[in-house]
Amino acid sequence: MRIDEIIATSPDPTFSFEFFPPKTDEAEAALHGTLQALRELQPSFVSVTYGAGGSSRDRTINVVRNLRLEHGLEAMAHLTCVGATKDEIRAVLGQMRDAEIDNVLALRGDPPGGEERFSPTPGGFASSPELTALLAGEYDFCIGGAAYPEPHPDARHEHDDVETAKAKVAAGARFLITQIFYDNADYFSFIRRLRDEGVDVPVIPGLMPITQISQSRGFLAKIGARIPDAYRRELDARADDPDAVKDLGVSYATQQAAQLLAAGAPGIHFITMNRSPATRAILSTLRLHRPWENADPARAVASNSTA
Template identity: 60%
Template sequence: MRIDEIIAGSSEPVFSFEFFPPKTAEGERNLFAALQELSKLDPAFVSVTYGAGGSTRTKTIEIVKRLRDEFGLEAMAHFTCVGATVEQLRGTLDEMRDAGIDNVLALRGDPPAGQEQWRKTEGGLEFSRELIEMLDAGYGFAIGAACFPETHLDAVDAESDLRYAKAKVGAGAGFLITQLFFDNAFYYDFVGRARAIGIEVPIIPGIMPIANFQQIKKFTSMCGASIPPALMAELEARADSPQAVSELGLSYATLQCADLLAHGAPGIHFYTLNRSPATRAILSALRLMRPWDRRRLASARTPAPPPWPAGARRPARPHVPGSRCPAPGARR
């Protein structure tokens, strides 16, 4: 089933999980063990990333098919323009279509290992918008795209980045998934500005529960996401205790998701890093709390409330020169 139709037809927020193709047999066993647990939560859909430089093309398609056939999950394949000509891209898309895949997340992608700067492949595409146009013109996929509440590192500024998101929607993207963030004000500001310029598709926040302090510092420094100073101080105070960091990360993500859902987010896309415990705990708590019901109650009392808190404004974010985002949540 098409993900855009799943979102449109749901009367409650949609929850989804992102996984990456493992590089080892042990990693694959761990992934499918996590899937056994997470599939019990009945996600609206799951997605599988596409390695840097298209390095996991075959594996991505294989895992998407297994998720659908063995677990009964609606699965979306990530797809990038990196390291392939237009002819090669069409060949992969034909393979996806023949495999019965209905959903594709179209991304520019990261450069291959060892290549610091993005370079267009000769005979290939340069922008994800071009990939979306190709998908929309010749295939029947539901198309998702990425967006950046804290602005993509390659963007000239926030407004040009927002206009590019609108161009991707105009090219055929039916929903957007955000890069990871830890301050909800970024999301509320982005949604408000997006609606103001005519972006009407669902904008699903992407959330990564913090499980490892050094790992999350690396991810955020590479992709330009920021960690609020108060949260950073609490993480630093627990730096010598991995368990304490994980417990704080789980609690923070639960509160973050609850706030997003209470203020109208259409769902949550979890960057699981192929692990199940934190995502299971957070989603179970959210379904018990049902924070989205608060918005429904408010709607019954007050006509047309805004989809973000009053007074929310865009915080400043640190500039990270010359950096790029790693595979988990990597977007453009």
Template identity: 80%
Template sequence: MRIDEIIERSPEPTFSFEFFPPKTDEAEARLHETLETLRPMDPSFVSVTYGAGGSSRDRTINVVKSLREQHGLEAMAHLTCVGGTKDDIRGVLGQIREAGIHNVLALRGDPPGGEERFSPTPGGFASSPELTQLITDEFDFCVGGAAYPEPHPDARHADDDVETAKAKVEAGAKFLITQLFYDNADYFSFVRRLREIGVDVPVIPEIMPITQISQVRGFAKKIGARVPEGLSRELDAREDDPDAIKDFGVSYATLQASELLANGAPGIHFITMNRSPATRAILSALRLHRPWEKTPEAPAEPGDVVAPA
């Protein structure tokens, strides 16, 4: 089923999970164990990432196919512009179609390891709107795009991320999934700016439950995300207690998601890191609390305190 139809028909917010392709037999077994644990949570859909330079292309397709056929989950394949010509990518899209997959997340992709900036592959695509346009013109997929509530590291100016998101939608993207962020004000501001320029597709916020200090700071550095001062302080206070960090991370993500849903976010996309405990705890709490049924508060402005600190 197409994800745009899932979102449109869902009577409540959608909850979805992101996985990455395992590299070893042991990791694959752990992924299937995680899937069996999370399947009773009834996700609206799941997605599978695509390695830098297309390094996990075949594994991505195989995992997405397995998610559909073995686990009964509606799955989406990530696809990047990196490491392939336009004809190469047409071939990958053909494989995805033959695997019975209906949904693709079209991404520019990160530079391959060792490279600081993205360079188009000769004969390939220079941007995700170009990739989205090709998919829309030549294939019958539901296409999603990435969105950046905080400036993308390669953003050329203050409005670049909003303009790029609009270009993706004009090229055929039916929904957007944000990069992870730790301050909800950035999401609310970004969505407001999109609406002001006529972009009306669903914008699903992405959340990664914090389980390790090095993890949150590593991701933040890579994507240019801010770690609010209060969050950083509370993590530092628990740096010698891994279990306390996990407990705090679940609490922070639950309250962050609650505020997003109470103020109109169409769902939450969880980065699972191929593990289940944190995601299960957060989603269970959200479904019990049902914040989307509460009276919404005025969305916060950038710099306000919008999640526990």
């Protein structure tokens, strides 16, 4: 089923999970266990990240196929412009179509390892709006795109992220999923600016609870996700107590998600890192308290509209 239709017809906000393709048999077994646990939560859809290399790319397609056929989950494949010509990308899209994949998240992709800035592959695409236009013009996928409430590392000016999101929607994206963020004010501001520009597709917040101090010093720093000062102080105060860090991270993410849903966010996309406990705790709490039912429509800043 197409994700734009899932969002439009769901009586409640959508909840979705993001996984990455396992690289070893042990990792595949661990992912299987995670899927068994998270499937009980009945996600609206799941997504699988993409690697530019051949074996990693094939794993993405295989995992998405298996999620649909073996686990009964609607799945979306990520696709990037990295390391491929337009014809090579068309070949990948042919494989996705043959695998009966309905949904694709069109991304520019991060620079390859060791490179500081993205450089288009000769004969390839230079941006995600270009990739989105190919998908919309030649295929029948439901297309999603990424959005950046905080400035993208390659943003040219303060309005660049809004202009790029607008270009993705104009090219054919039917919904957007944000990069990870930890200050809801950034999301609310971004939504207001998008709506002012006439962009009215659903924008799903992407959240990842901080369960290890190394996350904030490594991965999150790399992608430029800003951790509010007060939150960072509390994390650092628990640096010698991993369980306390995890408890705080789950609590913070739960409150963050509840505020977003109460303000009208159309759902939450959980970046799971192929693990289940934190996501299960957060989503179970949200469904128990249902903060979206207490929303004040007059104050909502994030609509559940579709283009």
